[in-house]
Amino acid sequence: MENTPVLEQFVKRCKQAVASDRAREDITTVMHALFEDPATLAATIPRFREDEVATSPRGFRLGGEHICHRSPELTVMVLDTLPGVVQPPHDHNMIAMIGVFEGCEQQRFWARTADGITATTGRLLEAGEVMVLGEQAIHAISAPDHAPARAIHVYLGDINNVERSILDPDTLDEHPMTSERYDEFCRPA
Ligand SMILES: [Fe+2]
Structure with missing residues (x-):
């Protein structure tokens, strides 16, 4: 996939927002406007071809990923x-x-408490909805049985070059994030 004009325009607006000190608020506003009519947005973004969806070493197919923009x-x-x-x-x-x-993303959440990491309420994030996660948020994503989710994810930093954590889904033990651990901790639905 390549950036479409709509994606190029969105990236431009995000870059302008990041240059200000109101990145979170401004990008949220831009996203609410962009996702107001999700079907129209979906029509501008091509689907991933089968050969664009990787199969992990353990055999999982998570879904296509296209980096529209990446900077620090x-x-x-x-x-x-x-x-x-x-x-x-x-x-x-x-x-x-x-x-x-x-489609929709099944979002599950956890929180860091005095007693360690505990599960909190999850939610479905449906087409047309926008969600902001704080810097310390812990979440996990899956798609419901019936349909894949297609989404735009924005991070206020370089998500592929940051120290962050992944949790063992069985024990909730915390480990440094690596793609190998991500694969190891995926489970069949
Ligand atoms: Fe995430």
């Missing part, structure tokens, strides 16, 4: 989430904003 201050990506995999809990160590334009 900002990452913007189109991300599909395929049914059939329960992806592991992780944090980002930076603010994340997610907008779904087709």
Whole structure:
């Protein structure tokens, strides 16, 4: 996939927001406007071809990923989430904003408490909805059985170059995030 004009324009608005001191607020505003009509947005973003969706060493197919923009201050990506995999809990160590334009993401959340990491209430993030996750948020994503989720994920930093954590889904033990551990901690749905 390549950046479409709509994605190029969105990245431009995000870069302008990051240059201000109101990045979180401004990008949230831009995303709410962009996702108001999710079907129209979906029509502008091509689907990933089969050969663009990687199969992990352990055999999981999580969904396509297209990096629209990556810099130390900002990452913007189109991300599909395929049914059939329960992806592991992780944090980002930076603010994340997610907008779904087709299907829905099953979001699960955990919180750091005095007693350790505990599960909190999850939610479905449906087409047209935008969600902001704080820097310390811990979440996990999966797609419901019936349909993949197609979404834009925005991070206020370089999500592929930051120290962050992944949790063992069985014990909630915390480990440094690596792609190998992500794969190890995925579970069949
Ligand atoms: Fe995440």
